Amino acid sequence: MALQIVKPSIAELRELIGATKHDDRPRHSFSLYPAGFTTGSFIEITGSQRTEFTALFLREHPKLKIAWVEDSITINPYALKQKGVCLDNILFVEGKKDTVWCLSQVLSSGCFQAVITENSRFNEKDLRRFQLLSEKAQNHFFLLSASPSASWVPHLQLKVSKTAGEWDVQALRKRGAL
Amino acid sequence: MRIVCIKLPKHSDAQSIAEIFYRATPQIRLRHNEAIFLEVSKCQHLYSESTFIKRAQITLKRIGITAELSVADDISTALSLATFPVMNKDALPVDALIYYADPLAQYPEQHGRILKAIHLLKSLGIRTIADFLTIPSYDISPRFGPIVLLAYQRLLGQHEIPWNEFRPREVVEESHEFDLAYPPRDLEPVYFTLRPLLDRIYLRLRGRGQRVRQFNIILQQEYATRKSPQTYKVPIIIQLPFVSVKTIFQIAKEKLDAVVQRKPLEHPIIKISLVVTEEAPYLTSQRDLFDQKKEETSESFFHLVSRLATKLGSDGAFFAHVKENYLPERTWFRVPEKSITTIQESHIPERPLRLLKEPRPVPIQDNYLFHNRMQYEIKEWKNPEVLLSNWWEISGGERVYYKLVTHTGDNFWVFKNKEQYYLHGIFE
Numbered sequence A: 001m002a003l004q005i006v007k008p009s010i011a012e013l014r015e016l017i018g019a020t021k022h023d024d025r026p027r028h029s030f031s032l033y034p035a036g037f038t039t040g041s042f043i044e045i046t047g048s049q050r051t052e053f054t055a056l057f058l059r060e061h062p063k064l065k066i067a068w069v070e071d072s073i074t075i076n077p078y079a080l081k082q083k084g085v086c087l088d089n090i091l092f093v094e095g096k097k098d099t100v101w102c103l104s105q106v107l108s109s110g111c112f113q114a115v116i117t118e119n120s121r122f123n124e125k126d127l128r129r130f131q132l133l134s135e136k137a138q139n140h141f142f143l144l145s146a147s148p149s150a151s152w153v154p155h156l157q158l159k160v161s162k163t164a165g166e167w168d169v170q171a172l173r174k175r176g177a178l
Numbered sequence B: 001m002r003i004v005c006i007k008l009p010k011h012s013d014a015q016s017i018a019e020i021f022y023r024a025t026p027q028i029r030l031r032h033n034e035a036i037f038l039e040v041s042k043c044q045h046l047y048s049e050s051t052f053i054k055r056a057q058i059t060l061k062r063i064g065i066t067a068e069l070s071v072a073d074d075i076s077t078a079l080s081l082a083t084f085p086v087m088n089k090d091a092l093p094v095d096a097l098i099y100y101a102d103p104l105a106q107y108p109e110q111h112g113r114i115l116k117a118i119h120l121l122k123s124l125g126i127r128t129i130a131d132f133l134t135i136p137s138y139d140i141s142p143r144f145g146p147i148v149l150l151a152y153q154r155l156l157g158q159h160e161i162p163w164n165e166f167r168p169r170e171v172v173e174e175s176h177e178f179d180l181a182y183p184p185r186d187l188e189p190v191y192f193t194l195r196p197l198l199d200r201i202y203l204r205l206r207g208r209g210q211r212v213r214q215f216n217i218i219l220q221q222e223y224a225t226r227k228s229p230q231t232y233k234v235p236i237i238i239q240l241p242f243v244s245v246k247t248i249f250q251i252a253k254e255k256l257d258a259v260v261q262r263k264p265l266e267h268p269i270i271k272i273s274l275v276v277t278e279e280a281p282y283l284t285s286q287r288d289l290f291d292q293k294k295e296e297t298s299e300s301f302f303h304l305v306s307r308l309a310t311k312l313g314s315d316g317a318f319f320a321h322v323k324e325n326y327l328p329e330r331t332w333f334r335v336p337e338k339s340i341t342t343i344q345e346s347h348i349p350e351r352p353l354r355l356l357k358e359p360r361p362v363p364i365q366d367n368y369l370f371h372n373r374m375q376y377e378i379k380e381w382k383n384p385e386v387l388l389s390n391w392w393e394i395s396g397g398e399r400v401y402y403k404l405v406t407h408t409g410d411n412f413w414v415f416k417n418k419e420q421y422y423l424h425g426i427f428e
Helices: A010-016 A050-060 A077-082 A096-109 A124-137 B014-023 B049-062 B075-083 B094-101 B108-123 B137-144 B146-155 B188-207 B245-262 B292-312
Strands: A042-046 A066-070 A090-094 A114-118 A140-144 A156-163 A166-174 B003-007 B028-031 B035-039 B068-072 B173-177 B210-221 B231-237 B269-281 B317-322 B332-335 B354-361 B368-371 B374-389 B397-406 B411-417 B420-427
Touching: A042 A050, A042 A124, A050 A140, A050 A156, A066 A096, A077 A090, A077 B317, A090 A096, A090 B292, A096 A114, A096 A124, A096 B292, A124 A140, B003 B049, B003 B075, B014 B028, B014 B035, B014 B049, B014 B188, B035 B075, B049 B068, B049 B188, B068 B075, B075 B094, B075 B146, B094 B108, B094 B146, B108 B137, B108 B146, B137 B146, B173 B188, B188 B210, B188 B245, B188 B269, B210 B245, B231 B245, B231 B292, B245 B292, B292 B317, B368 B411, B397 B420
Parallel strands: A042 A140, A042 A156, A066 A090, A066 A114, A114 A140
Antiparallel strands: A090 B317, A156 A166, B003 B035, B003 B068, B028 B035, B173 B269, B210 B231, B210 B269, B317 B332, B354 B420, B368 B374, B374 B397, B397 B411, B411 B420
């Protein structure tokens, strides 16, 4: 009978030494991502259906106060409405060349439960600042990118796609206690 | 009729102060820059006389004015009681006759005659109004002249003064000139002046049932130079209602700091002016005493939106108002405040979540679409839809839209117009 070595996972090892972090922060559930999104988290969403995925999350949480910040507004509020999103609680901000400043202000104001933006070539320092601000204000920060960024800052990196009405959601990376 | 008289200190702008009280009563008369008369009998269901006086005193204190207030049945008595330290009409000194003869200071040429008559009355031992009223009326005109008779009749409650229409100034402007001996060279002293000016602007507009939406701060330097003009004009936009003066002040301070940091002042400042360029209706709301957190969040939200609007322009931060229209570029527009969306159910086919501001020409060859230096192989042409747009526009006329499904999973919304394909949106 051969000896079989079972390699424990990182989570099991952490539990053994008592280093398991239990996240008691509130979460917002989402049917397409059953684990839900923890407040104060930085979530990067990539893939061809990233905006629709975000819109569906907003539809499930109509009471959330949202800031939608872009360099130049390309989001179509009418289409959001068609997807069932309540527009009453969404403030749109067209930041132009001051998008980073706008995002910092919006995140630090504490007035919004979710802030959504498109990746407009933010540098590592900007992303880190956004992450800290969102953690402090306990709001979700959604970064919609065409392709996954190499940055270590996002807590959660998701790749979403939809084929024939079926959603495929892959968690590319998780960081922290998410 | 009950009249409140506000006797102002010298060099006050009575018209602008009167505008503050326009909210309480539209019946207002002025005695140049010396006194304001408010007819308050119609607002006694809201405030008692003593409450009104206390409110008026607080308001005046807020704008840094110490005034004498009095209440009486007519303008002349109200003015006399505000001027002389007595409690009732009969105890007034005979000098008060000047206010009965010409309460609104409309006939300064008559003042010499009245003063002469007062001097004569005093020499006859008549010291108070009560003494004066003991003289028979038929003796007044031959002995002291018609102007004193007019004052006599006013004392008896005759010759009422008509209430002309009070018109607030069309442009709301407040300014302060600094002492030329020590004009400020930085912004710190300017901020001390800015706050009371904002208070005055706020109260004046509040008097008309309005609030400030946009205003300019104009800083005037002592000299103009070749490099910079004499005046600095800084526009401030207050996007949403219910913003307190404190918040407006913070927004203005931030903006001024930023402007002066970018373009430093070259000379001392001699004058600061605030000119309201756009107003909006003032909407009152009851404060929620039991949910202070909500109140604070709303205030910080209004603060944020106004800061964004001041930096980015009034179109920079907005809410979306959607409406039913077949043309995709006309299905929504920007509104500064939340609006109630009337559409419950959309009868328009699915629209893309990303809509380009201007349709962009895209080449489509051999079932390949070229966009952003990438080529996408088209898998399917779906949902054809024909729309007619205005013929005078670049992409005007008939547009035949298609949803292009590509092998990569990206879905584009393109239309064909005049033998050219345009990309108008992305189903992202």
